[in-house]
Amino acid sequence: MTDDGRSALQSALAAEHAAIYGYAVAGAHLTGSLEEAAQRDWTVHQVAMDTLEARLTSLGAQPVPAQDAYQLPFPVHSSRAAISLAAYVEDRVAAAYLGVVAVDDPALRTWGAAQVRAAALRATSWSGRATAFPGLPARAPVKASAPPSTAP
Amino acid sequence: MVFPLLAAGCKGVRALGTPPRPRPDVAVLDDAITAEKLMIARYHAAISGSPAQAAFLTPLLAQHQEHAARLTSRLVNPRPASPAPASSPTATPQAPTLTALQAAEEDAADALVRHLAEVTPSLAQLLASIAASEASHAQLLQSRGGTG
Numbered sequence: 082m083t084d085d086g087r088s089a090l091q092s093a094l095a096a097e098h099a100a101i102y103g104y105a106v107a108g109a110h111l112t113g114s115l116e117e118a119a120q121r122d123w124t125v126h127q128v129a130m131d132t133l134e135a136r137l138t139s140l141g142a143q144p145v146p147a148q149d150a151y152q153l154p155f156p157v158h159s160s161r162a163a164i165s166l167a168a169y170v171e172d173r174v175a176a177a178y179l180g181v182v183a184v185d186d187p188a189l190r191t192w193g194a195a196q197v198r199a200a201a202l203r204a205t206s207w208s209g210r211a212t213a214f215p216g217l218p219a220r221a222p223v224k225a226s227a228p229p230s231t232a233p
Numbered sequence: 234m235v236f237p238l239l240a241a242g243c244k245g246v247r248a249l250g251t252p253p254r255p256r257p258d259v260a261v262l263d264d265a266i267t268a269e270k271l272m273i274a275r276y277h278a279a280i281s282g283s284p285a286q287a288a289f290l291t292p293l294l295a296q297h298q299e300h301a302a303r304l305t306s307r308l309v310n311p312r313p314a315s316p317a318p319a320s321s322p323t324a325t326p327q328a329p330t331l332t333a334l335q336a337a338e339e340d341a342a343d344a345l346v347r348h349l350a351e352v353t354p355s356l357a358q359l360l361a362s363i364a365a366s367e368a369s370h371a372q373l374l375q376s377r378g379g380t381g
Contacts, residue, residue, distance in 0.1 A: 175365060182361045187350035194346045194361040201365035202372055211369035213296040214303070214362045 082140055086189055089180040091145050093196070094133040096177030098147035100126040103170035106153065110163035119167060122203055126174075129196075164207050171204035175216030257351040262304055264348075265360065268341050269301035272367075275329050275337055282328020289377060290334075293370050300363045307356065335374035342367040 101123060108119035134144040157166050178200065181193030201215035276294035280287045329337065345364035349357045 175362075179358045179361060182349065182357050183354035190349045190357055191346065194349055194357075194364065197361050198342070198365040198368045201369050205369040205372050209373075211293065211296060211366055211373055213299040213366055214359075215365040215369070217358070217362045 082189075083185060086181075086184045086186055087137065087140055087142050089184050089189075089193070090133055090137055090140075091142070092180050093174075093177045093193075094130065094137065095145050096174045097126050097130040097133060098145070099151050100170045100174050101130065101147070102151045103153075103166055106157055107163040107166045107170075110157060110160050112160070115160065115164070118206070119163075122167065122171075125199075125203070168204045168208040171200045171207065172212070172215060175200040175204070176218075177216075179216045257348070258353055258356050259308070261348045261352050261356065261360070262307055265345060265363070266301060266304045268344060269297055269304060272297045272337065272341060273301065275334060278328045279331075279334060286331070289373075293373070296366060296370070300366070303359065304363075307359075331374050331378050335371045338367045338371035338374065342371065 104119050104123035104126065108116055108123060111119050137144045153166065154169055155162065155165070157163055175197045178193045178196040182190050182197065184190060184193075197216055201212070204215065205211050273294065276290055276297060280290050280294070342364040345360045345367070349360060352360070
């Protein structure tokens with residue numbers, strides 16, 4: 082595999098580490114079926130982390146380690162914020178896998194696209210909304226357009 | 234002759250070092266833009282046929298319009314409308330159901346990622362992102378009353 086492929090996988094792994102942290106924080110503020118959903122998605126990211134670490138190791142690369150803690154994008158003290166955090170985390174994961182979509186290896190591109198899709202579906206499950214461009218940065222203002230409403 | 238803009242945001246790791254491959258990009262873009270126009274026509278028909286669903290469907294329609302705009306912006310010289318599906322007498326003869334929209338979204342999402350290997354890195358990223366968006370639409374349509 083080329084260096085760009087390894088680098089993209091490392092970025093995806095770093096995003097999975099952050100997602101695992103994010104779901105641990107979110108889950109602490111959720112109860113009942115939402116807590117179960119957070120637990121389920123936390124497990125999905127654990128499995129993805131294991132897969133990426135194994136793949137990188139087999140390529141002779143040293144997998145990037147998790148950090149001790151991560152800066153949260155906003156304070157999380159409520160179930161509502163916890164749900165927003167889960168959706169946020171999934172969009173960051175989608176962004177990282179878009180890096181995998183940009184590599185030259187066709188099989189890796191296809192796999193990356195499937196991960197982007199899975200992350201977007203989880204984000205939609207949490208937020209109840211779809212976004213136009215999961216994982217892509219908001220576009221520079223070529224044409225002013227209202228941001229998607231954040232409040233129901 | 235139309236060339237895609239390769240300088241759009243979201244550079245792939247190798248984007249700067251990869252020579253342009255314009256022909257597959259243009260063909261794939263054309264197909265994707267045509268598919269978005271068809272989805273827009275379907276949503277217009279669905280909203281007309283079922284105004285009670287307008288509040289639910291309009292945001293999804295707006296996202297398809299964003300998809301079409303961003304795809305079109307990658308063409309230096311956007312074509313002045315191949316016959317738009319909306320104006321074709323054969324397209325969308327009746328309002329699609331939520332189930333039909335769901336199936337169309339799933340098909341569209343699958344079609345977008347079919348040619349990922351042939352296009353430039355930044356277009357591959359855009360196609361994968363739009364495909365993920367449309368899969369999310371299908372998920373919302375399903376929970377709204379489509380089938381699964």
